[in-house]
Amino acid sequence: MIGSSVLERHGLTPDEYERIVRALGRAPSETELGMFSVMWSEHCSYKSSRIHLRRLPTRGPRVLQGPGENAGAVDIGEGLAAVFKIESHNHPSFIEPYQGAATGVGGIIRDIFTMGARPIALMNALRFGPLEGPDGARTRRIVEGVVAGIAGYGNSIGIPTIGGEVAFEEPYAANPLVNVLCLGIVRAEALVRGRASGTGNPVYYVGAKTGRDGIHGATMASAEFDERSAEKRPAVQVGDPFMEKLLLEACLELMKTDALVGVQDMGAAGLTCSTCEMGARGGSGMEIDLTHVPQRESGMTPYEIMLSESQERMLLVVKKGREAEVEAIFDKWDLHAARIGRVTDDGLLRVKAGGAVVAEIPNEALVDGAPVYDRPATRPAYLDTVTHLDEGVLAAAPVPDEALLALLASPAVASKRWVYRQYDHMVRTNSLVLAGMGAGVVRIKGTSRALALSTDGNGRYCYLDPRRGAMLALSEAARNVACAGALPIGATNCLNFGNPERAEIMWQLVEAVEGLAEACRALDVPITGGNVSLYNETDGKAIYPTPIVGVVGLIEDARCVIGRVVRRRGDDIVLLGEGFGELGGSEYLKTVHGLVQGRPPRPNLDRERALIALLARAAAGGILQSAHDCSDGGVAVTLAECVFDSGGIGLEVDVPGVPAPGPAALAATLFGESAARAVVSVRPADRSALMQMAADFGVPALAIGVTGGSRIRVAVAGELAIDCPVAEAELAWASALARHFAGRAA
Amino acid sequence: MKARVFVTLKPSVFDPQGQTIADALHSMGYTDVDSVRQGKYFELDVSAASAEQARALAAEVADRLLANPVIESYRIEVEDPSGVGGRNHRDVSVSG
Amino acid sequence: MKARVFVTLKPSVFDPQGQTIADALHSMGYTDVDSVRQGKYFELDVSAASAEQARALAAEVADRLLANPVIESYRIEVEDPSGVGGRNHRDVSVSG
Amino acid sequence: MTFAVIVFPGSNCDHDAYHAVKHVLGEGAEFVWHKETSLTGADVVILPGGFSHGDYLRTGAIARFSPVMTAVAEFARRGGPVLGICNGFQILLEAGLLPGAMLRNRDLKFHCEHVSVRVEQTDTPFTERASSGQVLRLPIAHGEGNYYADADVIRALEAGRRVVFRYCDPDGQATDASNPNGSVNNIAGICSEARNVVGLMPHPERACEAALGSDDGLVLFESVVAALAGQGALRTA
Numbered sequence A: 001m002i003g004s005s006v007l008e009r010h011g012l013t014p015d016e017y018e019r020i021v022r023a024l025g026r027a028p029s030e031t032e033l034g035m036f037s038v039m040w041s042e043h044c045s046y047k048s049s050r051i052h053l054r055r056l057p058t059r060g061p062r063v064l065q066g067p068g069e070n071a072g073a074v075d076i077g078e079g080l081a082a083v084f085k086i087e088s089h090n091h092p093s094f095i096e097p098y099q100g101a102a103t104g105v106g107g108i109i110r111d112i113f114t115m116g117a118r119p120i121a122l123m124n125a126l127r128f129g130p131l132e133g134p135d136g137a138r139t140r141r142i143v144e145g146v147v148a149g150i151a152g153y154g155n156s157i158g159i160p161t162i163g164g165e166v167a168f169e170e171p172y173a174a175n176p177l178v179n180v181l182c183l184g185i186v187r188a189e190a191l192v193r194g195r196a197s198g199t200g201n202p203v204y205y206v207g208a209k210t211g212r213d214g215i216h217g218a219t220m221a222s223a224e225f226d227e228r229s230a231e232k233r234p235a236v237q238v239g240d241p242f243m244e245k246l247l248l249e250a251c252l253e254l255m256k257t258d259a260l261v262g263v264q265d266m267g268a269a270g271l272t273c274s275t276c277e278m279g280a281r282g283g284s285g286m287e288i289d290l291t292h293v294p295q296r297e298s299g300m301t302p303y304e305i306m307l308s309e310s311q312e313r314m315l316l317v318v319k320k321g322r323e324a325e326v327e328a329i330f331d332k333w334d335l336h337a338a339r340i341g342r343v344t345d346d347g348l349l350r351v352k353a354g355g356a357v358v359a360e361i362p363n364e365a366l367v368d369g370a371p372v373y374d375r376p377a378t379r380p381a382y383l384d385t386v387t388h389l390d391e392g393v394l395a396a397a398p399v400p401d402e403a404l405l406a407l408l409a410s411p412a413v414a415s416k417r418w419v420y421r422q423y424d425h426m427v428r429t430n431s432l433v434l435a436g437m438g439a440g441v442v443r444i445k446g447t448s449r450a451l452a453l454s455t456d457g458n459g460r461y462c463y464l465d466p467r468r469g470a471m472l473a474l475s476e477a478a479r480n481v482a483c484a485g486a487l488p489i490g491a492t493n494c495l496n497f498g499n500p501e502r503a504e505i506m507w508q509l510v511e512a513v514e515g516l517a518e519a520c521r522a523l524d525v526p527i528t529g530g531n532v533s534l535y536n537e538t539d540g541k542a543i544y545p546t547p548i549v550g551v552v553g554l555i556e557d558a559r560c561v562i563g564r565v566v567r568r569r570g571d572d573i574v575l576l577g578e579g580f581g582e583l584g585g586s587e588y589l590k591t592v593h594g595l596v597q598g599r600p601p602r603p604n605l606d607r608e609r610a611l612i613a614l615l616a617r618a619a620a621g622g623i624l625q626s627a628h629d630c631s632d633g634g635v636a637v638t639l640a641e642c643v644f645d646s647g648g649i650g651l652e653v654d655v656p657g658v659p660a661p662g663p664a665a666l667a668a669t670l671f672g673e674s675a676a677r678a679v680v681s682v683r684p685a686d687r688s689a690l691m692q693m694a695a696d697f698g699v700p701a702l703a704i705g706v707t708g709g710s711r712i713r714v715a716v717a718g719e720l721a722i723d724c725p726v727a728e729a730e731l732a733w734a735s736a737l738a739r740h741f742a743g744r745a746a
Numbered sequence B, C: 001m002k003a004r005v006f007v008t009l010k011p012s013v014f015d016p017q018g019q020t021i022a023d024a025l026h027s028m029g030y031t032d033v034d035s036v037r038q039g040k041y042f043e044l045d046v047s048a049a050s051a052e053q054a055r056a057l058a059a060e061v062a063d064r065l066l067a068n069p070v071i072e073s074y075r076i077e078v079e080d081p082s083g084v085g086g087r088n089h090r091d092v093s094v095s096g
Numbered sequence D: 001m002t003f004a005v006i007v008f009p010g011s012n013c014d015h016d017a018y019h020a021v022k023h024v025l026g027e028g029a030e031f032v033w034h035k036e037t038s039l040t041g042a043d044v045v046i047l048p049g050g051f052s053h054g055d056y057l058r059t060g061a062i063a064r065f066s067p068v069m070t071a072v073a074e075f076a077r078r079g080g081p082v083l084g085i086c087n088g089f090q091i092l093l094e095a096g097l098l099p100g101a102m103l104r105n106r107d108l109k110f111h112c113e114h115v116s117v118r119v120e121q122t123d124t125p126f127t128e129r130a131s132s133g134q135v136l137r138l139p140i141a142h143g144e145g146n147y148y149a150d151a152d153v154i155r156a157l158e159a160g161r162r163v164v165f166r167y168c169d170p171d172g173q174a175t176d177a178s179n180p181n182g183s184v185n186n187i188a189g190i191c192s193e194a195r196n197v198v199g200l201m202p203h204p205e206r207a208c209e210a211a212l213g214s215d216d217g218l219v220l221f222e223s224v225v226a227a228l229a230g231q232g233a234l235r236t237a
């Protein structure tokens, strides 16, 4: 029997080992053990989340490809498909921020073009610790590195990073989150799958040479941090965006021919994962000879070659007899296509080194043989205390003007220009909404259409109520694309949580998944794929449960795209939806009172659905000048953001007060974060049309004021509550983030 | 006093730049250049009483800012002012 | 044989990277670091019969590709295989 | 009229230049792979933006050795209009078709944003339709656009009226605050002595449609079309 230390090093339990022995009918060789360990890691096998993920709705009239392939795909009309997926690269980005984030971008881009799609947009959702305080200096270094890494890779390969989000919360200090989303376009009938079929078809390896780097990266991504993680550092890899650009162009050129059978990138678990997954999907076997695998270092063992996670590598199965054609295409791009094996019909993954067989495993065992755990889940005790909001503290509220300025200057709300200015968000000349001006929007050349993208997920909400938090994440992302004039047609998600072996964490995960599933059904936005990142904790301290949701919205007439910013003085401002003064978990409580307390706003999915439909219709009808959703900071912050970047246009509005307890009333009205709300501007002539349309859609709508002047003047129930020069508010908002980095070394 | 810090990627870490430069040189016909590794080179002007002190300072600075210990290692050279023709007599230290 | 090429910005050219690093070091309290210049460092593995040949090859490669004469100058070091303890006996050449 | 858009490995604004010329301007455009040795049939040559060879070593340093560059140099020598945009400009500098070099932006950060650029000279094939002093709103997207040349070269450029574009504020003042990268004299673009080779860091091809935030860049392409129509296309043999 095998030593427990060996199993530990491979992150396998004795039971799992027994399972392996049963699957093989014998004890595994060292190479085989390594292959099982990466394929059965949480990262590759989803063993803790699988049974819960089944709850997510993944079907819909537009869904062309659900979860299971390298990325999902939805029908966007005119014979085209949008291919998209979100991926996490959390642990590597903490260990080496620049390269960790860069290789994360590289990985998700490969997932998209392996589907045959031309990548046209990137998004990123980032979570860090506070920029000041004890870990401030380290956090700023991580932020600098992560942003530079995303920029370094995305800018170089020439895919615009059109949006995303950043938040700063204490629980992310030692476990930052780096989630990256990529969107691509392909003719629906030209979708490529990662399948190996056709006995005798040659198997090719293309791209970077295999080195010892990243070995056990997959298991690392599944192991919680501790003192020993230092030893795992060599698992960091250096990204090569130039190599990937060549791979991207060469693969897309190859896909124009019909010589390709299937393709998959080598990401986590490298050669092991790509070979067995392609075999399993195609219901066939595969035989490869490691002596033909291009190697960067001498004397690599089969174990190392099979587990290496060197970046920028692809595995292809092509039609027998078309070899010359395929090799010629890669030669053109100065890439060497190495023939390393062939497809077989025995369902086995057979790995040879020279003559000797070093591994022979049924594909099924590696891909679907992993145990599926239904881990115990219990409601965390902390909820008993934190969900109670003590109104007392609210008595000591600052005047609304000060509160507004404080919120605008808080890193979560402040302009993210310091971030997105480092990203090329215009390359490919499709970006209809410039970064920072709302959801990301890219037109589809050759059609009248455009796609809007938004990623959202409020960790604080999820910490206080994971079910509501997940519902609100999808709601906000869907609302954001609707604010650009789009109808949400599909979503992807990245579930970032702590250690699932702890019942409290597991409960958060289950609640969040169920909440997400319910919201997807209610807004009928199917989930086409995603990623789960667990063990985001250090020495027992977990991150906020953070489901990040990315929503894709369709705009049929690209000319109808709208943004966040009002266009002219004298337009009417209309508040869509209704505020209930919900301050629980709000940015206001955190920034102004230093509290993470209460229950997050109640999701109102019916109203959300109606609001989204209304926004999309009104935009398509050309009667909206601008639209911006109410989220962090409530209606007051939303109103301010509507006039920022407008060149100094002000506004004057009067919003209805909400019935809230005494001193909290004013703050609750201005800064409460009730869902299903948006602020739009319309020409006076279009106002009645909008009101009528809102009535038809059953959306509460109230004309609250007009644009004009150069101040932000907000009255509550007739009483002027906020009166502040746009210039002053905009400066606070625009300079806050950059200030933390000014004059500091890159 | 001059301290030179040479920062290079650890041998096990892939160096795409060096690889690309080598490829370019080969296509230019320089086939006698077998491989290229690219690193960073820093020249520090330091006020120090001795070569040892200068070296210690350079090492601290390299550890804290110039080199990324996760993927890079560094080497330090200090010109010994007492030495003749500076460049040929050095105090060398290697890390990583 | 190993040839090392050190590429630095000409003294007349402003070095934003070096300046930023110096500023950072000062704000970190390293006031004894008077100034910093950042350059590039290349390690070439070359097949050459002699140190001279290796140096000549490295120099040609530096002239044509590794350095941009408009802004940079370079220095070459070749490990003299005959020399003892390599690093202390070098064949040095300076350009630019 | 045919625009040749050179494609180097790592070029990534090649499609943008092609789109602007073909679908916005309505002229002919063809991609030319960097391994080609002839530019026969080309009336205008565009070196597009991107990260040729990853911009490893130095921006444009490796691309200048591409086989096609010999043909580009010959095309330029015969007076053919050549436009280098961003990485294309950097390649022209490395190739010696334009003087000077690029340093990293003074804040060491990549900048992607719209900036104001003042047209300094209208007697180049790419600016003859613009008016002198006209302020264009163009995007920049680069990390190494900090133009440098030694004092003599700068003097010669200014004296020869070869600074074609300068970074400025919206009112046309070339202030330090409006200099996004630290370029000497706010230089955003220059031309060759014969004035037919123009390089600039901003991206006119990204500013040819109002829907993208600006169409101020169109004037560069309209200018060269007019220039060639005016004097009859200077085709390469």
Ligand SMILES: Nc1ncnc2c1ncn2[C@@H]1O[C@H](COP(=O)(O)OP(=O)(O)O)[C@@H](O)[C@H]1O
Pocket: A124, A125, A126, A161, A162, A163, A164, A165, A166, A412, A413, A415, A416, A419, A420, A423, A435, A436, A437, A438, A439, A440, A456, A480, A629, A631, A632
């Ligand atoms: N990490 C990022 N990368 C790129 N763009 C970002 C990033 N974070 C925020 N942005 C942009 O800044 C703007 C404001 O972000 P956010 O406050 O999250 O918008 P909203 O509250 O409407 O969801 C959006 O346009 C968003 O795309």
Ligand SMILES: [Mg+2]
Pocket: A165, A456, A631, A632
């Ligand atoms: Mg948001």
